[in-house]
Amino acid sequence: MKKLTLSMISIGLLLTLGACSNKATVSYGDAQEVETTDLSFGSTDLQKIATEMTDSLIASAAVDELVKDGRPVMYVERIKNKTSEHIDTESITDSISTKLLRSGKFRFVDMSRVQDVTKQLEFQNDGGLVDPSKAVQFGKQTGAEYMLYGNLSSIVKSNKDKSDVYYKFTMRLMDLESGIVEWADETEIRKTKEKQGWSW
Amino acid sequence: MGIHFVPLIKPTKLRVLFGSLGVLAFLAGCAGMQFSDMFSGYAQQMQPVRAQIDQGQVQQAQSLLVQRGKTENSYALSQLERGRLAYLASDWSASQQAFEEVYNYVKTTNEQAKIRVSESLNQASALLSNDNALPYIIPAYEQSMMHSYQAINYLMQGNREGALVEVRRANIVQENALKQNQQKIDQARNDTLQKADVSESSLYSSFPDMESTLADVKSGFQNAYTFYLSGVLYEGSNELNDAYIDYKRALQIYPDNPVIINDVQRLAKRLQMQDDIERFDNRYGTYRPKSENAQGMGDVVVMIELGQIIPRQDASINIPTSHHGSLRFYSLSLPSYNNASRFAAPAKVQLSLGERSLLAEPILELLPLAKFQLYDQMPGMVARQVLRIFAKEEIRQEAARSGGDVGNVLASLYNMASERADTRSWLTLPQQIQVLRQPVNAGPQSIRIDYNGQQQLIDVEVKESRITLIKLTVTGNYIGYVSSNL
Numbered sequence: 001m002k003k004l005t006l007s008m009i010s011i012g013l014l015l016t017l018g019a020c021s022n023k024a025t026v027s028y029g030d031a032q033e034v035e036t037t038d039l040s041f042g043s044t045d046l047q048k049i050a051t052e053m054t055d056s057l058i059a060s061a062a063v064d065e066l067v068k069d070g071r072p073v074m075y076v077e078r079i080k081n082k083t084s085e086h087i088d089t090e091s092i093t094d095s096i097s098t099k100l101l102r103s104g105k106f107r108f109v110d111m112s113r114v115q116d117v118t119k120q121l122e123f124q125n126d127g128g129l130v131d132p133s134k135a136v137q138f139g140k141q142t143g144a145e146y147m148l149y150g151n152l153s154s155i156v157k158s159n160k161d162k163s164d165v166y167y168k169f170t171m172r173l174m175d176l177e178s179g180i181v182e183w184a185d186e187t188e189i190r191k192t193k194e195k196q197g198w199s200w
Numbered sequence: 201m202g203i204h205f206v207p208l209i210k211p212t213k214l215r216v217l218f219g220s221l222g223v224l225a226f227l228a229g230c231a232g233m234q235f236s237d238m239f240s241g242y243a244q245q246m247q248p249v250r251a252q253i254d255q256g257q258v259q260q261a262q263s264l265l266v267q268r269g270k271t272e273n274s275y276a277l278s279q280l281e282r283g284r285l286a287y288l289a290s291d292w293s294a295s296q297q298a299f300e301e302v303y304n305y306v307k308t309t310n311e312q313a314k315i316r317v318s319e320s321l322n323q324a325s326a327l328l329s330n331d332n333a334l335p336y337i338i339p340a341y342e343q344s345m346m347h348s349y350q351a352i353n354y355l356m357q358g359n360r361e362g363a364l365v366e367v368r369r370a371n372i373v374q375e376n377a378l379k380q381n382q383q384k385i386d387q388a389r390n391d392t393l394q395k396a397d398v399s400e401s402s403l404y405s406s407f408p409d410m411e412s413t414l415a416d417v418k419s420g421f422q423n424a425y426t427f428y429l430s431g432v433l434y435e436g437s438n439e440l441n442d443a444y445i446d447y448k449r450a451l452q453i454y455p456d457n458p459v460i461i462n463d464v465q466r467l468a469k470r471l472q473m474q475d476d477i478e479r480f481d482n483r484y485g486t487y488r489p490k491s492e493n494a495q496g497m498g499d500v501v502v503m504i505e506l507g508q509i510i511p512r513q514d515a516s517i518n519i520p521t522s523h524h525g526s527l528r529f530y531s532l533s534l535p536s537y538n539n540a541s542r543f544a545a546p547a548k549v550q551l552s553l554g555e556r557s558l559l560a561e562p563i564l565e566l567l568p569l570a571k572f573q574l575y576d577q578m579p580g581m582v583a584r585q586v587l588r589i590f591a592k593e594e595i596r597q598e599a600a601r602s603g604g605d606v607g608n609v610l611a612s613l614y615n616m617a618s619e620r621a622d623t624r625s626w627l628t629l630p631q632q633i634q635v636l637r638q639p640v641n642a643g644p645q646s647i648r649i650d651y652n653g654q655q656q657l658i659d660v661e662v663k664e665s666r667i668t669l670i671k672l673t674v675t676g677n678y679i680g681y682v683s684s685n686l
Contacts, residue, residue: 086365
């Protein structure tokens with residue numbers, strides 16, 4: 001009896017110590033690798049959305065028409081987050097505009113930096129430090145002809161056996177002058193997680 | 201050691217006795233309890249914090265809050281209290297962080313495996329000490345309240361999209377609560393039908409009666425305030441359809457609240473929901489707008505949190521029994537909500553806008569939600585209590601065998617002292633929430649709040665066709681408010 005208790009205690013101690021000596025490790029991985037840590041919005045979802053949307057936009061016949069006479073100027077309006085997660089939609093916007101710029105078919109104006117630009121131009125023109133002949137003039141910027149906008153929504157469901165999340169990303173391209181929507185597309189993502197049977 | 205004494209019991213037996221007491225302490229440690237949790241209930245530990253809030257000393261209250269580590273089983277609960285106190289102190293980012301911790305905890309718990317070995321260890325230590333050794337499970341009503349506060353945290357930091365994310369999370373929680381309790385609603389519906397002796401087809405004629413019965417059931421696990429807040433935030437973002445749905449959900453829980461009735465009728469008209477307009481007109485009379493002229497006006501929405509939620513009481517009894525001439529104690533303890541110590545109904549709040557005086561309407565009572573939760577937990581608690589009496593009696597017998605009278609007395613004392621009811625619940629929540637909504641002229645406005653003789657003047661800038669949200673907290677001698685233009 002006594003021996004049994006003793007051995008039980010030592011097993012318990014070993015288990016506790018085992019947990020303590022378990023070291024964390026850091027390693028580099030492939031940024032494009034499929035990531036399935038948990039159900040929430042992750043890098044793979046972001047990459048999938050950005051790639052599919054830009055591919056669809058560049059390949060569409062309507063856009064071929066638009067880029068016929070040079071590279072149209074666009075700007076990306078914020079992507080509206082209508083999900084139940086705090087997602088940095090600016091990062092989706094950034095990925096999409098970068099990919100579009102890389103395609104060489106479009107030019108962009110960056111609306112998120114308007115304030116900084118204004119400040120810089122004010123400094124150059126009114127600060128008195130910059131040679132007026134070399135200062136960048138006000139009123140010379142190009143206005144955007146097209147607006148790219150969209151929203152991301154989700155449906156989340158779960159029961160005691162599994163959880164399921166569905167994302168839908170919709171994007172549209174609007175001609176600012178006529179108000180006509182020249183292109184629209186959507187992409188969907190579904191992820192399901194089944195619960196483990198048992199664990200520690 | 202300089203003191204010599206003649207041992208009452210043999211040293212080997214003493215070792216065994218201390219060994220078993222050590223095992224008990226270890227079990228408590230491994231279950232993530234603090235030593236004090238074994239011998240004093242949660243409601244008792246929170247008493248000083250609550251007293252400070254009533255005095256308006258939020259900072260002192262924060263410093264009195266017991267710190268709990270991540271491995272402790274009341275960690276999430278302590279983060280709820282921390283988040284709420286930070287919210288009262290207008291420290292939005294700290295409050296947001298604490299609530300985010302709770303959300304992550306809830307998420308991990310929901311995703312955990314169906315059977316967990318470590319869970320049975322907790323159960324075992326609950327059998328040897330008390331139910332406080334079990335991890336605290338955050339009930340749906342506390343989750344929905346948490347997301348409501350979190351929405352305000354985001355709003356006050358200028359992140360409206362974040363606020364709407366929280367509102368959606370709250371709605372998911374409430375929808376799940378509805379799903380889990382659907383059976384109770386169905387039963388209430390059938391009972392009413394049977395009692396009224398009417399068929400399902402003539403349900404429509406007995407509509408108001410049915411509605412209030414179902415509202416009573418629903419108010420046990422769903423919370424109208426969160427739905428209403430969600431509706432206001434959606435309306436502020438011009439998502440009228442979403443707002444309409446949430447106002448209607450709030451109305452299902454509080455079918456007689458004039459504020460919600462007016463909002464539902466207003467949006468039904470705006471969105472041209474013909475069937476609904478007819479139904480609501482039949483039930484509540486034709487819609488009358490609060491102000492004839494909407495031009496140059498903005499809506500002021502005041503939400504008032506009153507008092508503090510009543511804590512669970514520890515109902516403990518020690519039953520002395522005589523067995524073969526030796527005296528024994530069986531200790532029992534279960535939590536309850538004592539009706540006798542109930543607060544008097546909170547007085548109404550009067551708002552003066554110019555010369556007019558308006559009354560706020562209750563939109564949420566938290567006690568029924570807390571009671572419903574306890575009622576749900578009770579069968580499990582009673583079962584564990586029965587098992588615990590046997591387990592503790594086993595310990596006492598073992599201690600008596602190995603430690604003689606000293607062992608017997610020590611074990612009996614331990615058994616009695618460690619018998620604590622699980623009085624854990626989120627205790628910095630208010631007792632009641634009232635709401636008031638009124639269109640006023642755009643521009644700077646002074647709003648005077650009267651509550652039980654206490655007065656507070658709130659200066660806000662009302663913007664045309666926009667909602668100005670004022671959140672007021674009144675408890676004891678404390679009045680605090682925040683406002684935001686949606």
